[in-house]
Amino acid sequence: MKKIVVAGGGHGGIAAASLLAKQGFDVTVYEQHAETNMGHDWTDIFAPGAFSRIDMPMPDPSLYETKENMTFYGPGFHTALRQDIPAEKLEIKMERRDIYAHIIRCAKENGAKFEFENAVLAPIVLGDRVAGLRTEKGDVYADLVIDACGLDSPVKKGLPAVCGVNADVGKNNQFYVYRAFYDRATQDEVQDKYKVCLFAENILGIGWVATEADHTDLLVGRFEPFDLEEANRTANYYRASNPSLGTKVVRGGQFVKIPVRQPLSKLVCDGYAAIGDAAYMTVPIIGSGIANSFKAARMLADTVSEDTDGAFSAETLWNYQRRYYKELGNSFAVLACVKEALTVFTPAELDYLFDNGVITANDMSIDADTTSLIGILQGNSIGDYKKKVMGAIKDKVLLGKMLRVGKKAAGVMSVTSRMPRAYTKKAVDSWVRAYEKAISKSIQES
Ligand SMILES: Cc1cc2nc3c(=O)[nH]c(=O)nc-3n(C[C@H](O)[C@H](O)[C@H](O)COP(=O)(O)OP(=O)(O)OC[C@H]3O[C@@H](n4cnc5c(N)ncnc54)[C@H](O)[C@@H]3O)c2cc1C
Numbered sequence: 001m002k003k004i005v006v007a008g009g010g011h012g013g014i015a016a017a018s019l020l021a022k023q024g025f026d027v028t029v030y031e032q033h034a035e036t037n038m039g040h041d042w043t044d045i046f047a048p049g050a051f052s053r054i055d056m057p058m059p060d061p062s063l064y065e066t067k068e069n070m071t072f073y074g075p076g077f078h079t080a081l082r083q084d085i086p087a088e089k090l091e092i093k094m095e096r097r098d099i100y101a102h103i104i105r106c107a108k109e110n111g112a113k114f115e116f117e118n119a120v121l122a123p124i125v126l127g128d129r130v131a132g133l134r135t136e137k138g139d140v141y142a143d144l145v146i147d148a149c150g151l152d153s154p155v156k157k158g159l160p161a162v163c164g165v166n167a168d169v170g171k172n173n174q175f176y177v178y179r180a181f182y183d184r185a186t187q188d189e190v191q192d193k194y195k196v197c198l199f200a201e202n203i204l205g206i207g208w209v210a211t212e213a214d215h216t217d218l219l220v221g222r223f224e225p226f227d228l229e230e231a232n233r234t235a236n237y238y239r240a241s242n243p244s245l246g247t248k249v250v251r252g253g254q255f256v257k258i259p260v261r262q263p264l265s266k267l268v269c270d271g272y273a274a275i276g277d278a279a280y281m282t283v284p285i286i287g288s289g290i291a292n293s294f295k296a297a298r299m300l301a302d303t304v305s306e307d308t309d310g311a312f313s314a315e316t317l318w319n320y321q322r323r324y325y326k327e328l329g330n331s332f333a334v335l336a337c338v339k340e341a342l343t344v345f346t347p348a349e350l351d352y353l354f355d356n357g358v359i360t361a362n363d364m365s366i367d368a369d370t371t372s373l374i375g376i377l378q379g380n381s382i383g384d385y386k387k388k389v390m391g392a393i394k395d396k397v398l399l400g401k402m403l404r405v406g407k408k409a410a411g412v413m414s415v416t417s418r419m420p421r422a423y424t425k426k427a428v429d430s431w432v433r434a435y436e437k438a439i440s441k442s443i444q445e446s
Pocket of ligand 1: 007008009010011012030031032033038039043044045046118119120121148149150151153154177179219256257258275276277278281282287288289290291293
């Protein structure tokens with residue numbers, strides 16, 4: 001029986017373990033934390049349809065509720081862009097620990113094994129093939145290693161250059177996040193319960209203030225690390241305009257990181273496939289990654305089962321990458337251009353886009369499942385996009401930036417559309433170079 005090991009109990013890794021164990025593979029997940037201490041002490045929002053993609057039932061309805069529409073603000077808080085997503089398309093909100101308990105239980109029922117409290121230290125590489133994992137409790141060899149160890153995966157970082165998997169996250173490609181649930185200081189009715197503030201105080205990043213029945217959820221995400229003193233100062237800043245935000249931290253209160261970038265340029269090599277945050281599968285800008293990881297797990301499991309010889313080589317795993325980019329990655333690469341654009345606009349320019357209808361509430365109807373912000377760039381064509389921004393923006397400097405965003409996105413789309421159908425090292429290396437070059441082209445300079 002072919003042996004598969006999963007490094008880290010990330011959502012996608014557990015989902016892949018579940019699907020592959022059900023198919024008859026011998027699958028073990030190696031996770032650093034105890035089973036009772038999985039995930040963070042807060043809630044997540046994601047598209048519930050993702051459970052059916054990984055053949056798991058919906059959790060008990062008492063464990064989740066429907067999320068509400070969000071309201072977006074530019075730096076100056078002049079204009080509120082209110083999402084209007086129909087109720088049946090809204091995502092669900094669920095405790096992260098309950099999500100983990102549900103998927104671990106389903107994976108175990110399908111035959112997946114777990115080794116908790118066993119940290120992965122590095123990959124075992126023989127020649128140019130990943131052959132297993134070095135863990136705290138000893139070496140394990142396998143026919144395939146699935147890397148679900150998150151953003152800073154020691155497996156990905158330990159791969160030799162010959163594998164061609166680039167572990168460098170890159171500048172402005174991860175959010176440093178502080179998240180805490182505070183008590184509710186007032187019980188007054190709040191009009192916009194889920195607020196997302198872009199570049200408040202003219203600091204590059206986002207703030208999320210969500211008023212719940214018994215607490216207010218604050219998330220501060222920035223492109224540069226910050227400390228607790230700064231987090232507390234920022235909480236005070238939000239308190240001034242959000243009286244429901246109390247001062248007592250009732251849950252969370254941790255610093256974490258979220259990737260906000262294009263997907264990894266090469267998801268596979270011989271004996272290895274990356275999934276979840278290890279492969280940067282979050283939606284750039286908003287950082288949702290759970291549903292995408294589930295979908296990727298299905299694509300990976302299908303690809304693995306099609307490899308009837310069990311070679312699990314870069315060549316046979318390549319279809320996983322093709323599937324992922326076709327369904328999600330190509331769009332996320334374009335959204336990564338939008339994210340970069342946000343870092344080159346001045347706060348006044350960003351306000352201009354909000355205030356003059358260049359960015360609309362419809363554009364912000366972005367969630368983990370759809371990427372409608374992409375509409376800003378794609379429209380029906382890049383030509384439409386050009387027409388739209390040229391008609392709406394009078395300021396020449398801002399117009400120039402917007403046109404360069406469109407040009408860059410068109411360049412990225414052109415490269416992603418040329419991803420090799422079949423794997424040859426030469427063709428894939430050349431594509432990876434072209435993709436990384438298109439992505440790294442600066443909107444400022446191009
Ligand atoms: C504050 C915050 C809020 C978020 N909100 C949402 C949301 O609302 N909706 C949404 O869809 N997404 C959200 N995300 C993103 C989401 O958490 C991830 O995209 C998703 O969990 C997929 O990441 P992952 O499971 O691959 O990685 P991770 O969540 O990082 O999980 C990696 C797993 O590997 C384990 N691990 C790491 N290193 C080792 C090691 N050396 N040895 C063994 N095990 C190891 C970790 O303990 C962990 O269990 C949020 C992220 C953060 C930080």
